Amino acid sequence: MARTVVGSAVVVRQKYYWPDAQLNLWTIIMLVTASTILGISAEFMSIQSQMRLDTPWIFPYGVSVGALAIVFILIEIILIAQRRLLPGIMLLFGFILLVLFIAGIVGTAIQLFAGPNINNQCNTWVFNQKATGPSGNTLAFLQQQNICQCWDAIFAFWIIGSVFLIWMLVMASQVNMNQYD
Numbered sequence: 001m002a003r004t005v006v007g008s009a010v011v012v013r014q015k016y017y018w019p020d021a022q023l024n025l026w027t028i029i030m031l032v033t034a035s036t037i038l039g040i041s042a043e044f045m046s047i048q049s050q051m052r053l054d055t056p057w058i059f060p061y062g063v064s065v066g067a068l069a070i071v072f073i074l075i076e077i078i079l080i081a082q083r084r085l086l087p088g089i090m091l092l093f094g095f096i097l098l099v100l101f102i103a104g105i106v107g108t109a110i111q112l113f114a115g116p117n118i119n120n121q122c123n124t125w126v127f128n129q130k131a132t133g134p135s136g137n138t139l140a141f142l143q144q145q146n147i148c149q150c151w152d153a154i155f156a157f158w159i160i161g162s163v164f165l166i167w168m169l170v171m172a173s174q175v176n177m178n179q180y181d
Contacts, residue, residue, distance in 0.1 A: 016087055016175050023080070026168055031073055033161040037104070038066025040154045047147070058107040062154065065100045069161070072097060087176035090168055098165040104158040112155055122148035 041062030048055045072093050079085040112119045126148050131141035 034066045034069035036157045087172040090172040094168040101162040108155045
């Protein structure tokens with residue numbers, strides 16, 4: 001601990017040691033996760049708008065949570081550069097993001113497996129119908145296949161983000177207890 005005497009007050013600064021490799025890996029994976037969720041949700045909003053259909057709540061939610069996660073990670077990077085990354089900050093915002101990501105898992109799962117059951121529609125109308133050759137039908141099939149695979153990807157990335165946020169909560173609590181000395 002570093003102590004600084006200011007007048008009659010004593011200011012105590014505690015140093016926290018973060019495991020570099022784990023923190024870097026976490027940051028990269030979470031940037032990829034947040035960017036993927038943001039990008040796929042924005043693409044789906046664009047498709048819904050082009051087709052003049054109502055936009056389900058999960059798409060703007062994905063854009064918002066993805067953007068929020070990216071902003072959080074950028075703040076984390078700035079704090080790392082200044083050597084001021086506190087475990088309490090990571091615990092608080094990691095928990096908030098974890099709750100948001102779990103809501104994203106639930107919302108996407110409802111769309112995929114319960115509500116309109118996109119998974120069954122994809123299996124019936126897309127994956128069981130193959131189109132080949134240079135035609136508009138092939139292009140339509142490829143676009144439909146892309147949409148179905150994007151649904152699977154966004155669901156997977158909600159889960160990956162949640163797992164990595166739990167990892168951050170564990171890592172930040174260990175840093176807080178100085179277990180990485």
